[in-house]
Amino acid sequence: xxxxxxxxxxxxxxxxxxxxxxxxxxxxxxxxxxxxxxxxxxxxxxxxxxxxxxxxxxxxxxxxxxxxxxxxxxxxxxxxxxxxxxxxxxxxxxxxxxxxxxxxxxxxxxxxxxxxxxxxxxxxxxxxxxxxxxxxxxxxxxxxxxxxxxxxxxxxxxxxxxxxxxxxxxxxxxxxxxxxxxxxxxxxxxxxxxxxxxxxxxxxxxxxxxxxxxxxxxxxxxxxxxxxxxxxxxxxxxxxxxxxxxxxxxxxxxxxxxxxxxxxxxxxxxxxxxxxxxxxxxxxxxxxxxxxxxxxxxxxxxxxxx
Numbered sequence: 130x131x132x133x134x135x136x137x138x139x140x141x142x143x144x145x146x147x148x149x150x151x152x153x154x155x156x157x158x159x160x161x162x163x164x165x166x167x168x169x170x171x172x173x174x175x176x177x178x179x180x181x182x183x184x185x186x187x188x189x190x191x192x193x194x195x196x197x198x199x200x201x202x203x204x205x206x207x208x209x210x211x212x213x214x215x216x217x218x219x220x221x222x223x224x225x226x227x228x229x230x231x232x233x234x235x236x237x238x239x240x241x242x243x244x245x246x247x248x249x250x251x252x253x254x255x256x257x258x259x260x261x262x263x264x265x266x267x268x269x270x271x272x273x274x275x276x277x278x279x280x281x282x283x284x285x286x287x288x289x290x291x292x293x294x295x296x297x298x299x300x301x302x303x304x305x306x307x308x309x310x311x312x313x314x315x316x317x318x319x320x321x322x323x324x325x326x327x328x329x330x331x332x333x334x335x336x337x338x339x340x341x342x343x344x345x346x347x348x349x350x351x352x353x354x355x356x357x358x359x360x361x362x363x364x365x366x367x368x369x370x371x372x373x374x375x376x377x378x379x380x381x382x383x384x385x386x387x388x389x390x391x392x393x394x395x396x397x398x399x400x401x402x403x404x405x406x407x408x409x410x411x412x413x414x415x416x417x418x419x420x421x422x423x424x425x426x427x428x429x430x431x432x433x434x435x
Contacts, residue, residue: 141395147180148278149198150231176212186388189275197222205230241376252278257286267293314345381420
């Protein structure tokens with residue numbers, strides 16, 4: 130179903146195509162060892178999914194966002210829809226299907242370290258023609274933001290359709306469910322963390338960023354947690370230091386980073402300004418528990434841009 134929420138089109142739009150589901154967050158004294166059972170100190174249930182989180186942040190940051198995601202025809206899908214209708218999207222498309230709405234379990238230890246397990250059958254079931262149909266309205270300069278939750282065929286079709294319309298493609302290659310090597314030449318921007326960078330390139334840091342550039346990526350960013358990130362573009366490799374912050378929960382920080390980054394690119398910022406804004410937004414997220422509940426508000430994101 131399409132839900133048109135506002136009608137103030139801007140020069141550049143951000144089309145976010147990804148997953149949406151329910152997050153079950155468990156606050157633990159530490160992350161469990163293999164075969165170990167721990168008792169959670171607290172449990173929280175909220176909307177989630179990398180696509181959802183990134184779309185919400187981009188919209189709250191002032192970008193003109195269209196968001197599409199597959200959800201189930203169930204109570205969890207209804208809960209996701211209700212939460213998203215309150216967000217400042219230009220348009221929202223939730224494709225309801227037979228599979229249950231996807232769920233994730235987030236295990237969070239003191240200090241913010243986390244492990245996440247996702248059940249993604251609904252996202253994986255999105256047909257490639259539906260993915261391509263979502264970007265059919267893109268025009269030159271618009272941005273398509275994707276992650277790794279949909280199937281490889283659906284992801285490729287959407288990227289190819291976006292490029293055919295003059296759109297720019299931004300990929301946050303997480304989770305690594307399939308090889309992204311065949312998609313890199315379609316990407317204007319790729320964002321990965323240290324683990325994902327090594328999984329894709331076999332390298333880390335600047336070497337990984339350079340390898341992504343060599344594979345055809347226009348702008349490659351390897352995030353390094355508290356240490357900041359490394360950026361590779363046509364001019365070379367640049368190390369960007371991180372911000373000092375007392376982290377409580379790092380869940381959702383990467384999504385906040387990507388959402389803000391896409392919003393600033395849509396606003397016309399170059400990567401140095403966009404990365405700085407994305408880091409400041411992510412720094413807000415890590416000071417709070419949860420994922421969706423920890424995403425910066427519209428006023429917090431507006432304050433970053435002052």
